[in-house]
Amino acid sequence: xxxxxxxxxxxxxxxxxxxxxxxxxxxxxxxxxxxxxxxxxxxxxxxxxxxxxxxxxxxxxxxxxxxxxxxxxxxxxxxxxxxxxxxxxxxxxxxxxxxxxxxxxxxx
Ligand code: SF4
Ligand code: SF4
Numbered sequence: 001x002x003x004x005x006x007x008x009x010x011x012x013x014x015x016x017x018x019x020x021x022x023x024x025x026x027x028x029x030x031x032x033x034x035x036x037x038x039x040x041x042x043x044x045x046x047x048x049x050x051x052x053x054x055x056x057x058x059x060x061x062x063x064x065x066x067x068x069x070x071x072x073x074x075x076x077x078x079x080x081x082x083x084x085x086x087x088x089x090x091x092x093x094x095x096x097x098x099x100x101x102x103x104x105x106x107x108x
Contacts, residue, residue: 008066015039015047016071016078017064021086025058033058036086 022036028051029041042050042057051057064070071078 008068008071010066011071011075011078013047014071014075014078015043016075017082018043018047018049018061020079020082022090023058023060025060027058028056036090037083 018040020037023030023033023040025033027033027040027042034040040049044050049057049061070081072081
């Protein structure tokens with residue numbers, strides 16, 4: 001019988017998935033959600049979520065689980081993967097590709 005693999009732990013002080021993707025639902029302090037490449041206002045200086053476990057935390061955040069594919073081995077890996085996904089899934093009208101690419105580079 002195969003053992004079930006342990007879930008991947010979130011890397012401390014990463015915060016890539018609180019910065020690179022867009023979030024369309026309201027966040028306390030960001031009532032319209034946040035654009036891609038913008039740091040969430042609820043992300044503390046040490047990259048911990050200030051509203052973790054609270055009902056006002058967007059469902060998007062609770063649904064995004066760490067994975068080897070997304071998180072990679074560094075914050076830079078995760079920023080690149082999530083930025084590529086954002087570019088691949090966002091309507092072109094909502095994203096200025098050149099500016100977004102620059103923003104992604106600055107986040108690394
Ligand atoms: S990208 Fe992965 S490791 Fe980084 S904060 Fe998100 S879940 Fe954690
Ligand atoms: S609400 Fe918390 S988990 Fe969600 S993006 Fe902001 S800091 Fe990250």
